[in-house]
Amino acid sequence: MTTPFDAPDWRSMSKPDLDSGLNNSTAVAGSGDMVGGWERRSAEFRAAQSDHLDLRYGAAGRNRIDFFKAGANAPTVLFIHGGYWQMRAKEAFSLFAGGPMTHGINVALIGYTLAPEATLDGIVAEIHAGIDFLARRLPELGGDPERIVASGWSAGGHLTAMAMSHRRIKGGVGISGIYDLEPIRRSYLNVKLGLDEAMSHRNSPIRQTESAIKPMALTVGAAELPLLRKQTADFAGHRARFGLPVSYEEIPGANHFSIMDEMLAPTGRITLMIRQLLERI
Template sequence: MTTPFDAPDWRELDQQALDRGLNNGAAVAGSADIVAAWDRRSAELRTRHSAHLDLRYGPAERNRIDLFKVADKAPTLLFIHGGYWQMRAKENFALFAEGAMAHGINVALIGYTLAPEAGLDQIVAEIHAGIGFLAARLPDLGGDGQGIVVSGWSAGGHLTAMALSHPDVRAGVAISGIYDLEPIRHSYLNVKLGLDEAASRRNSPLLQPGGAMKPLSLVVGSAELPLLRKQTADFAGHRAAYGLPVSYEEIPGADHFSIMNEMAQPDGRITKLIRQSFERTAG
């Protein structure tokens, strides 16, 4: 649970350095092309698995869930997309269901209202509402009814950590997440998020005493921005200090985008962590 040796203290950075230290798109060459390829592959998967798209769990436009079903009575993974709570949509990430689906796991992707239309409190509440809706519907849709494993990338990693307290969640796999929102609050990202200190702190898993007594796997790429590597390492240490089940690892050579290959591939490391999360929490 060591802090990356090259990770600065964000409080000591000037505004330009802090903003640059959180800008994943600028840090990875060709990131726009990578995301465009995600979109194309995701559209293809949604075409092949179109039976349970846009299941509405709430009144807002983005309160919808896509379920990609591979078998009756199969376990269910819920994936929460990233985009710093203000970009992208569930439709862009369907391809990352493929790794788990290859092992007989049904995969759901959840949408949520983006900032500035919604603040973090509302976004977290929507995720909890969607989990409750999905858990209640799974017996009719073909799920095993034994609870949901939640995973998410970037902002979705944060929302994964925030979702652990839901009674229908059995474990989490958080990828390249943000667990202390205070640096976010002081950066360019807060223009749309509109966080004040109170909202930042109550929505920061790293700043809460304790947490849910459920397994959480924390993953980050070794080639990611140092501030994000530090977030993951610090949160792993936080959970360990409170005696909460946690694992931490860095994917060698992976950046903020290429790390997701480990979820898209059936033999990927993140796919394996997801499978282990089901195995370790089987009823």
């Protein structure tokens, strides 16, 4: 849980360097093609698993959940997509349900309103509303409402950490997440997010000194941008200091996009993290 040796202090960086240090799409050559492949394969997956798509949990257009059933009365992992809270959609991530489903784990993918249409306060509230809805509906969908864990990639890792306070969530897997919003607030990403200092602090998991005693597994790719690796390492250290159950793992060779292969594969490290988390609850 130590800070990566090559991670700079964002406070000492110029704004152009900070912007570059947070830009995953630029850092990973071919990332657009990679996401395009996710979208195509996810469309095929949704066509084959179409029984419970776009379940509406709220009034906003993106307030919908896709539920993929793996077994009767099975546990469920709620997956929250990334995109720096201002792009992408749940529909692009359906294929990643395949890994957990191989092991009898239901997967629910949640959509949420993007910035600037929604503030970060509003996005976090939507995730909590979606969890309420999912827990109510799970008995009729075929899932166990007492065994729900959250997982998310990138901005979804942040929202996973923010979901840990919900009484229905029993644990979380954060994948390449953002846990301190202050560097985000000082970067190009804040043009759409519109964070002020107060909103940044109340929505930064690393600045919260009280949290429910629930396990979290935190992972990041060893080939990711240093600032992203530092976010995960620092948050793992924060949880450890406050006596909160946590594990930390860097996946060798994985960048910000290829790390998701570890959830796609039935034997992938992230699939294993989800399985191990569910075994603890």
